[in-house]
Amino acid sequence: xxxxxxxxxxxxLAVAAALVLVKLPVAPRPVRAMNPPPARIxxxxxxxxxxxxxxxxIVIDGKLEACWADAPWTDEFxxxxxxxxxxxxxxxxxxxxxxxxxxxxxxxxEEPHVGALLTRHDSYIFHEDNDFEVFLDPDGDGHLYGExxxxxxxxxxDLLLTKPYRDGGKAIDAWEIEGLQTAVxxxxxxxxxxxxxxxxxxxIAWPWKGLKQIASCPVPPKDGDYWRINFSRVQWQREFxxxxxxxxxxxxEVNWVWSPQGAVNMHMPERWGELLFSDAKPxxxxxxxxxxxxxxxxxxxxxxxxxxxRKAHGRWASALKDLELPSQGWDSNxxxxxxxxxxxxxxxxRRLPKGASExxxxxxxxxxxxEQ
Numbered sequence: 171x172x173x174x175x176x177x178x179x180x181x182x183l184a185v186a187a188a189l190v191l192v193k194l195p196v197a198p199r200p201v202r203a204m205n206p207p208p209a210r211i212x213x214x215x216x217x218x219x220x221x222x223x224x225x226x227x228i229v230i231d232g233k234l235e236a237c238w239a240d241a242p243w244t245d246e247f248x249x250x251x252x253x254x255x256x257x258x259x260x261x262x263x264x265x266x267x268x269x270x271x272x273x274x275x276x277x278x279x280e281e282p283h284v285g286a287l288l289t290r291h292d293s294y295i296f297h298e299d300n301d302f303e304v305f306l307d308p309d310g311d312g313h314l315y316g317e318x319x320x321x322x323x324x325x326x327x328d329l330l331l332t333k334p335y336r337d338g339g340k341a342i343d344a345w346e347i348e349g350l351q352t353a354v355x356x357x358x359x360x361x362x363x364x365x366x367x368x369x370x371x372x373x374i375a376w377p378w379k380g381l382k383q384i385a386s387c388p389v390p391p392k393d394g395d396y397w398r399i400n401f402s403r404v405q406w407q408r409e410f411x412x413x414x415x416x417x418x419x420x421x422x423e424v425n426w427v428w429s430p431q432g433a434v435n436m437h438m439p440e441r442w443g444e445l446l447f448s449d450a451k452p453x454x455x456x457x458x459x460x461x462x463x464x465x466x467x468x469x470x471x472x473x474x475x476x477x478x479x480r481k482a483h484g485r486w487a488s489a490l491k492d493l494e495l496p497s498q499g500w501d502s503n504x505x506x507x508x509x510x511x512x513x514x515x516x517x518x519x520r521r522l523p524k525g526a527s528e529x530x531x532x533x534x535x536x537x538x539x540x541e542q
Contacts (some may be wrong), residue, residue, distance in 0.1 A: 217429035217443040218457040219244055222450065223393075224267040224274070230373045232324075232355030234265075234276050240452040241265040241276070244428050247403055252430035260369075262302075262403045262426055268447060270390060272349075273381075275374040277302055279403060284360045284367045285415025286321040292343055295319045295327050296404045298417065302372055303402040305436055308385035310398045310466075311539045312439040313339075316384055318347065322370045324354040330384065334437040337535040349377035363410040393449040396460040400442035401428045440470045440538070462530070462540075465520045469532040471495055472505055472516040476534065486514045486534065517541075 219242075226237040247262035249255035260280040267274045279302060286299045295301045299321040307315035313333040320326050330345035352374050358367025378390045391397065403426045406417035417423075425434060429443035444460045460466075475493040480486055487493050488509040505518045513534040519527045532538040 215459075216441060216463075217245060218446065218459060219266060219399075219443060220446050220448050220452075220455050220457050221266040221268050221273070222448050222452045222455075224269055228267065228274050228373070228375065230351040230353045230375050232353035232371055232373050234278065234371050234373070238265055238267070238276050241267050242452065243278075244401075247401070247426040247428055248430050250402070250425035250427045250431050250434055250436070252432055258403075258405075258424075258426045260405070260426075262401075264401055264428060266445070268390070270378075272351075272375040272377045275304060275372070275376065277372040277374075277401070279369050279371070281322075281369040282366050283363060283408075283410075283415060284322050284356050284358055284370050285408065286323040286325070286360065287414060287416065288321060288325050289323055291325065292327050292329075293325060295321050295325060296423070299325075300406055300408075301404045303404065303436070304374065304376075305400045305402070305439070305442060306376070306381070307398040307439045307442065308381055308389065308391075309387040309539075310396070310439075311386070311537055313535075313537045314384045315439055316345075316347065316381070317341075318350075318352075318374070318376070320352055320354065320372060320374075322354055322356060322360055324352055326350070326352055331437065333535055333537065334439065336435075336437065339437070347376065348380040349375075350380055351375040361414045363415070391447040393447060395447045396462075397445045397447070398439055398442040399445045400431075400436065402426070402436050440466065440536070462520065465518050465530045466538060468505065469516055469518055469530060469538055470536070472507070473532055473534075473536050476514060476516075485511070 222241065224237065228237050242265065244264045247258060249258065262277070262279050265276040288295055288299055296319060301319050301321050304318040305315065315331050316328065317331060318326065318328050328345060328347045328350065330342040331339050332342070333339035352372070354370055354372055356367065356370045359365055382389050388395065405424050405426065407421040408415045409418050429441065431438055431441045446457060448455045472493065472495065475495055476486055479493055486509045488507065490504060490507055503519055503521070505516045508515050515531055515533045517529055517531045519529055521527050529541045530538065531541055
């Protein structure tokens with residue numbers, strides 16, 4: 171019998187696939203230049219944020235009003251590759267709250283000349299306009315996650331990823347976030363080079379009913395639950411042409427993010443930030459790292475090292491000793507590797523208090539989960 175979380179995921183994919191059949195493609199989907207992470211690259215630890223429950227109503231109008239006053243800002247965004255690149259010249263930061271209806275996201279983007287062109291929903295926004303992006307994986311398994319992009323005209327593109335592109339994942343553009351609300355407020359004048367703007371602010375209400383398709387964890391979350399989330403800002407060099415700001419020909423985008431990826435690739439969910447849900451009052455609970463972080467990072471080191479080994483040898487390694495892995499005290503509790511000609515799985519016991527344990531597993535397509 172199929173377990174319930176797998177049934178939910180399968181049903182979500184079936185619904186999304188059916189939607190694809192009735193939605194006409196507008197153009198071949200552009201693909202971003204993505205640098206695959208080299209094996210054993212160790213990015214900075216993921217950022218963390220305590221998302222507090224709110225009892226104030228939030229009106230989604232793009233203006234960050236009193237309801238947001240007690241929510242803390244995230245750290246300012248950095249380059250997607252982290253410390254290897256200079257600090258972004260424009261500030262970007264985010265706040266989050268939640269209640270029984272939705273996850274709420276507010277963003278502030280400094281921009282001296284706010285501009286946008288695209289107005290059609292599900293346009294490939296990052297390909298033409300500066301944008302703000304949300305990546306959300308509720309159950310943290312690295313598969314079946316959502317992406318939302320917005321520009322300063324409040325044009326949105328929501329898509330479902332079956333798994334990361336590196337593992338053969340497909341983007342389902344026809345997926346729609348049920349009940350989604352978004353709004354943008356421009357502090358200045360959009361598409362006008364005669365003045366200097368302060369920037370633009372965003373509000374998003376992502377309803378729990380729009381997340382149940384992609385989550386095998388409790389939705390709404392519970393106090394103390396962890397989800398994986400990240401944010402990206404795509405910024406182009408632009409020039410004022412034909413009455414609007416347009417990206418400058420022959421230039422490349424830059425990517426500024428909340429939690430650095432260590433490579434030019436947002437589709438490494440294991441490197442997204444950790445979102446801790448709390449019922450406590452803002453400021454009363456410090457962020458605590460996800461207690462499963464260590465087992466997750468260990469198994470992803472196996473995944474990255476296996477990818478490097480297969481590229482060099484044309485097959486998966488069948489023993490840990492064949493992989494370039496740090497020992498990390500594994501003498502007493504090493505991962506266990508099971509390999510066939512076409513795939514592998516690595517498992518690791520996570521030790522719990524009072525002698526208990528739980529088993530975690532990652533496969534050759536980077537899906538990571540706790541065994542039920």
